[in-house]
Amino acid sequence: MRITSLAREARVEVRFRPFLLGPLFKAQGWNTSPFVLFPAKGRYMWRDVERLCADLDLPFRRPENFPQNSLLAARVALIGLRASWGEEFCCSVFRAEFNDGRQIDEQTVIADLLTGLRVEVGPVLEAAHADGIKAQLRRETEQAQQLGIFGAPSFVTPDNELFWGNERLQRALDWVTSKREASDWL
Amino acid sequence: MRITSLAREARVEVRFRPFLLGPLFKAQGWNTSPFVLFPAKGRYMWRDVERLCADLDLPFRRPENFPQNSLLAARVALIGLRASWGEEFCCSVFRAEFNDGRQIDEQTVIADLLTGLRVEVGPVLEAAHADGIKAQLRRETEQAQQLGIFGAPSFVTPDNELFWGNERLQRALDWVTSKREASDWL
Numbered sequence: 325m326r327i328t329s330l331a332r333e334a335r336v337e338v339r340f341r342p343f344l345l346g347p348l349f350k351a352q353g354w355n356t357s358p359f360v361l362f363p364a365k366g367r368y369m370w371r372d373v374e375r376l377c378a379d380l381d382l383p384f385r386r387p388e389n390f391p392q393n394s395l396l397a398a399r400v401a402l403i404g405l406r407a408s409w410g411e412e413f414c415c416s417v418f419r420a421e422f423n424d425g426r427q428i429d430e431q432t433v434i435a436d437l438l439t440g441l442r443v444e445v446g447p448v449l450e451a452a453h454a455d456g457i458k459a460q461l462r463r464e465t466e467q468a469q470q471l472g473i474f475g476a477p478s479f480v481t482p483d484n485e486l487f488w489g490n491e492r493l494q495r496a497l498d499w500v501t502s503k504r505e506a507s508d509w510l
Numbered sequence: 511m512r513i514t515s516l517a518r519e520a521r522v523e524v525r526f527r528p529f530l531l532g533p534l535f536k537a538q539g540w541n542t543s544p545f546v547l548f549p550a551k552g553r554y555m556w557r558d559v560e561r562l563c564a565d566l567d568l569p570f571r572r573p574e575n576f577p578q579n580s581l582l583a584a585r586v587a588l589i590g591l592r593a594s595w596g597e598e599f600c601c602s603v604f605r606a607e608f609n610d611g612r613q614i615d616e617q618t619v620i621a622d623l624l625t626g627l628r629v630e631v632g633p634v635l636e637a638a639h640a641d642g643i644k645a646q647l648r649r650e651t652e653q654a655q656q657l658g659i660f661g662a663p664s665f666v667t668p669d670n671e672l673f674w675g676n677e678r679l680q681r682a683l684d685w686v687t688s689k690r691e692a693s694d695w696l
Contacts, residue, residue, distance in 0.1 A: 352548045362538045364660040368672055375681075474550040486554055491677045495561075 325382055325415060327477075327493060334497040340411055342401040343468040344394065344461065345476055352474060357391040373422075376490065383423045392421060393429040399452040399461055400434055409441050416440060511568055511601060513663075513679060520683040526597055528587040529654040530580065530647065531662055538660060543577040559608075562676065569609045578607055579615040585638040585647055586620055595627050602626060 331338045349357070359366035370386055377384035397417045404410030416437045420426040426433050435445045451457055468478070472486050479487040479496035483503065487496035517524045535543070545552035556572055563570035583603045590596030602623045606612040612619045621631045637643055654664070658672050665673040665682035669689065673682035 348550075352550065362660065364534075364538065364655075364658055367658060368660065368674060371672070372674070372678075379681075469550075472550055472553060474548065474554065486557070488554060488558070492558075495565075 325418070326380065328411060330493060330497060334501050336497050336500045340401070340405055340414055341464055341468070342398040342405070342414070342461070343465040343473070343476075344398060345391075347465050348469055348474055351469060359390065385423050385425055387421055388425065389427065392427060395429075395461075396431060396434055396452060397428050399457045400438070400448060402457055402460055402464070403448055403451050404443070407443075409443055412441055413437065413443075511604070512566065514597060516679065516683060520687050522683050522686045526587070526591055526600055527650055527654070528584040528591070528600070528647070529651040529659070529662075530584060531577075533651050534655055534660055537655060545576065571609050571611055573607050573611065575613065578613060581615075581647075582617060582620055582638060583614050585643045586624070586634060588643055588646055588650070589634055589637050590629070593629075595629055598627055599623065599629075 327338055345357075349355070354361055357366075359369050374384055374386070394417075401410055401414050401417070404413040417428050417434075420433060420437060421428045428434065431449065435449065438445045438448055471478075471480055471484070473480075473488075475488055477488075477490065477493075479493060481487075481496060481500050481503070485496075485499055487493070487499070513524055531543075535541070540547055543552075545555050560570055560572070580603075587596055587600050587603070590599040603614050603620075606619060606623060607614045614620065617635065621635065624631045624634055657664075657666055657670070659666075659674075661674055663674075663676060663679075665679060667673075667682060667686050667689070671682075671685055673679070673685070
């Protein structure tokens with residue numbers, strides 16, 4: 325919710341890259357979210373998210389069902405990122421799941437979100453089920469894994485430095501700007 | 511390394527409470543550190559610690575052996591915290607493992623650290639192997655688990671709010687001071 329404005333302030337260009345967590349979790353031997361697999365950690369994480377959202381003045385409601393399958397949402401996001409509405413769509417998916425109590429694995433919910441962004445639903449859903457987008461999401465997920473990513477959100481800098489988690493966003497931006505300042509002196 | 515000075519600035523009293531991570535990890539189904547069990551996450555965590563230490567101007571060298579058994583170190587820390595040298599001893603153990611390339615599971619290393627703090631070694635090691643201290647460490651570890659702790663460092667506020675990880679230290683202190691300010695108005 326805050327990456328776009330923080331990146332703009334830092335004059336850092338951000339490219340959203342949707343991927344699936346499921347295959348990355350599977351590679352670590354997990355068949356679902358670590359929040360579910362490790363209950364003490366899970367309890368803490370939900371409380372932590374609740375406190376963080378309060379600090380950031382972001383509304384938050386813990387989803388009844390978690391995790392939710394984000395396959396369709398990720399495919400639609402890839403389409404949106406080729407057009408102009410990708411980043412807004414990503415934010416709307418997070419709001420739907422983590423505030424509005426909606427099921428983002430339901431096609432009708434994704435359709436609603438698209439309508440809310442004044443995007444024509446039919447062609448997008450058709451493209452989302454086409455082989456090209458399916459293959460692109462698989463490639464993006466494989467590349468996330470190759471970059472060493474194991475969770476979300478993750479931030480990768482141009483020099484391939486990996487930062488994981490909301491609390492590393494500012495550090496990731498600082499990393500990029502400090503490298504830029506260093507190269508200004510060359 | 512920074513909790514004592516940050517807490518002093520915030521006028522928050524801190525009580526160090528050593529416990530064993532092993533039993534807490536075991537409760538999550540882990541037989542060693544998650545850094546070892548989940549290699550992608552482990553690679554990231556070491557790099558993250560390296561960057562964090564650089565940001566904080568703390569020397570850091572990744573230990574050749576990890577994790578190391580902290581049973582003796584934790585028992586000695588409990589003894590030190592009854593006396594005046596507990597906090598300094600804790601810091602010296604972390605420096606030994608994460609900077610000086612020493613094995614903190616070796617009794618001779620613990621003895622060296624005590625000598626460095628001008629503490630008489632013999633009586634401390636004897637007390638560390640006595641039933642009283644063994645039982646106290648077991649109780650402390652059980653209580654950590656009851657408090658919902660699943661990793662270290664963890665910070666628990668007087669109203670039982672749990673914060674986990676170096677990056678939550680300031681937030682934990684802020685939690686305590688904001689409650690104090692709120693109660694000042696009652």
